[in-house]
Amino acid sequence: MMGAGKSTVGRALAADLGATFVDLDRRIERMFGASIAELFEDGEAYFRACERAALCSLLDEPGFAGARVVIATGGGVVVDPANRADMAGAGRVVYLELPVDALVARLSTDAARAERPLLEDRASLRERLDQLLRARASAYASAELRVDARPPVRAVVEALRAALAA
Numbered sequence: 808m809m810g811a812g813k814s815t816v817g818r819a820l821a822a823d824l825g826a827t828f829v830d831l832d833r834r835i836e837r838m839f840g841a842s843i844a845e846l847f848e849d850g851e852a853y854f855r856a857c858e859r860a861a862l863c864s865l866l867d868e869p870g871f872a873g874a875r876v877v878i879a880t881g882g883g884v885v886v887d888p889a890n891r892a893d894m895a896g897a898g899r900v901v902y903l904e905l906p907v908d909a910l911v912a913r914l915s916t917d918a919a920r921a922e923r924p925l926l927e928d929r930a931s932l933r934e935r936l937d938q939l940l941r942a943r944a945s946a947y948a949s950a951e952l953r954v955d956a957r958p959p960v961r962a963v964v965e966a967l968r969a970a971l972a973a
């Protein structure tokens with residue numbers, strides 16, 4: 808989910824593993840020459856199409872198969888079943904799990920919400936996150952691995968490494 812720490816933890820994990828790090832949101836922005844917020848101005852469906860195109864282009868890159876790559880996706884990538892299938896086929900998919908209270912705490916700044924149009928203009932951040940978590944529960948449950956995202960970044964990275972090595 809947004810705010811769980813995918814971008815932060817993913818970058819640190821990649822550095823530890825000597826792997827390439829890709830933040831899919833940044834790749835979408837480069838590919839389409841627009842910010843996430845700008846892409847959402849044409850509607851969520853348009854953003855999802857851009858997101859799918861960016862994921863496919865990454866997974867189809869020559870040399871991707873067998874490369875050491877850590878990808879932090881956006882939290883909504885799993886809404887499209889085709890993305891779920893492609894990610895499961897391409898690598899190990901990890902769900903970073905965080906209770907809604909902690910998500911609210913991490914997403915309460917204006918900057919965090921400006922980068923995440925789905926959370927803008929909502930009276931209650933908690934209600935919106937609860938609603939999205941309910942809608943996405945089965946998609947998140949389909950991940951191969953689930954890691955507790957509450958501890959400090961370093962501890963989450965270590966837990967990820969242990970889960971991936973098991």
Ligand SMILES: Nc1ncnc2c1ncn2[C@@H]1O[C@H](COP(=O)(O)OP(=O)(O)O)[C@@H](O)[C@H]1O
Binds near residue numbers: 816
């Ligand atoms: N383990 C953590 N403990 C405390 N704060 C964290 C942790 N992981 C990430 N954060 C903070 O939470 C916010 C959201 O993190 P981010 O990596 O952007 O999440 P995501 O990519 O899943 O939306 C950032 O301010 C980040 O510094």
Ligand SMILES: O=C(O)C1=C[C@@H](OP(=O)(O)O)[C@@H](O)[C@H](O)C1
Binds near residue numbers: 810832843923
């Ligand atoms: O969960 C979502 O639908 C989204 C998550 C965001 O990424 P983060 O999960 O990195 O915040 C970004 O892709 C977009 O705002 C939509």
Ligand SMILES: [Mg+2]
Binds near residue numbers: 813815832879881
């Ligand atoms: Mg992110």
